Amino acid sequence: EADIYQTPRYLVIGTGKKITLECSQTMGHDKMYWYQQDPGMELHLIHYSYGVNSTEKGDLSSESTVSRIRTEHFPLTLESARPSHTSQYLCASTLTDGAMGTEAFFGQGTRLTVV
Amino acid sequence: GEDVEQSLFLSVREGDSSVINCTYTDSSSTYLYWYKQEPGAGLQLLTYIFSNMDMKQDQRLTVLLNKKDKHLSLRIADTQTGDSAIYFCAEIPFSGTYKYIFGTGTRLKVLA
Numbered sequence: 001e002a003d004i005y006q007t008p009r010y011l012v013i014g015t016g017k018k019i020t021l022e023c024s025q026t027m028g029h030d031k032m033y034w035y036q037q038d039p040g041m042e043l044h045l046i047h048y049s050y051g052v053n054s055t056e057k058g059d060l061s062s063e064s065t066v067s068r069i070r071t072e073h074f075p076l077t078l079e080s081a082r083p084s085h086t087s088q089y090l091c092a093s094t095l096t097d098g099a100m101g102t103e104a105f106f107g108q109g110t111r112l113t114v115v
Numbered sequence: 116g117e118d119v120e121q122s123l124f125l126s127v128r129e130g131d132s133s134v135i136n137c138t139y140t141d142s143s144s145t146y147l148y149w150y151k152q153e154p155g156a157g158l159q160l161l162t163y164i165f166s167n168m169d170m171k172q173d174q175r176l177t178v179l180l181n182k183k184d185k186h187l188s189l190r191i192a193d194t195q196t197g198d199s200a201i202y203f204c205a206e207i208p209f210s211g212t213y214k215y216i217f218g219t220g221t222r223l224k225v226l227a
Contacts, residue, residue: 106157
């Protein structure tokens, strides 16, 4: 059972509002990731972090920002939401173990709709 | 560049075998993975294979790896309606960044 949680599960918000999507994990994983999943199913990495105070932009450009002040917490913020931000957002964390590979644990996702 | 390709859809009848295919471009990955995403949920690891293996069997799941052709497949025996989901293959290229490269996903529909 994965111990990684995202809130809210669903969010409908008006254009121009500031929103924060929460992601927390209790597994002590140092690496955390945010993916955007479009309706065509494909996952796009938008942010990742290797540890506290480490954040990097992913492969898909995003207007969102992230922070990593605590190991367990990796929130994503949109300062001014737009309809083009409507999507499913998935948070993940990994524990690297060279002997067993690297399993990624995913949260349930936040489905964001901007109207 | 890094690219992982899958066919988008697969439809099978309950009780038949399903085969989901994947091609990848980066041969530096130590492991290759299969993840399952059920409706309204995140991804869950199904199985993985070490890059120097050709085959791995895990109950109803069989993973085949052809390193020469950079081709990975997942076979599900006796497919059940509960297997209906999106399946992603994935790799982590040996670049030190620990970034997963996920495939485009295959939506499996199991008909009763």
